[in-house]
Amino acid sequence: MELFHQAIRHRVPENEFSVLLSGGRYSRHILLELLRNDACPSFCFTLDLPGRRDGSDAVVAAKVAQAVNVPHHHPSY
Secondary structure, three states: OHHHHHHHHOOOOOOOOEEEOOOOHHHHHHHHHHHHOOOOOOEEEOOOEOOEOOOHHHHHHHHHHHHOOOOEEOOOO
16 A cells, blocks of 8 residues: 555646546545545546446435535546
8 A cells, every 4th residue: 555655646737737536545545545535626527338328327426526525527428
């Protein structure tokens, strides 16, 4: 886990940025590690994957974003 912390710490964006947030663990951990390093994205967004248009990823992602007080966008097509 320490290597993950170091990797994010060395790549904290200097400018405004957003984060792709799925319903999975990896994007959630990236977001939380960015926040741990005082790097808050302007917003998070979730895209529906082909074959998975039930919206479940967006529901989970929205809850995660809300919990850390980051705006969440889920564009509809």
